[in-house]
Amino acid sequence: MVRYSLSARRTAEQGSLARCKDAALSFSTDPGGTLRSFGAVDLLLASVAACLLASVERYLPDVCQNEVTVDVRALSQSYPPEIVAISYSIEVDTEETQMQLDRLHSVVRKHGEVVNTLSLAIPISGSIRRRGAPDPAEPQPA
Structure with a gap:
């Protein structure tokens, strides 16, 4: 422990x-x-980002030779005040294939202490992509 x-x-x-x-x-x-x-929610989202980045560094240090960014968003309701969902996108400056990045994402999700703990209480969804690729969480023009 x-x-x-x-x-x-x-x-x-x-x-x-x-x-x-x-x-x-x-x-x-x-x-x-x-x-x-x-504020409190900002600190929570920073903890999610730190957890994801630490997992990337731990499980694929070669990728961390390049820039990795994480954007984290929360959806909150007013009454009762609570966060009802968290989403994130990880962007990596790499030449790795999307298949390799998807494997990394699976490992990151499996071993992220903060993300695993929070996901017991609220839905957490996310994606990983190469720098410059469209974010699957963002709506695309028709």
Whole structure:
């Protein structure tokens, strides 16, 4: 078993600071949100992105010699307030075939600790593609 811990405290009106290891991260606790710092949902989406990127680095380090980007989106309902779905797209600057990328995606999904945990509670969907290829999650012009 691996244990994780983090400490957070309120530092100012509608602002807080989290500490973990030798790092610190300020975030917003403003109920209306702010453009200047991450809020709770932003931090959750960043955790999904970090999980996916860490899995790519772990299971296909050669691909990580190139640029890899992850875009994560959430759909939230107002009442009761909850996230009802998360989706992501992974874009890799590579010459790998789509079949090879699909295999990587399968491994990434299988071994992503944060993604696996969240998917027990809400639907998570995603795709992987080479840089420049159309995103299957985006509608295409007719």
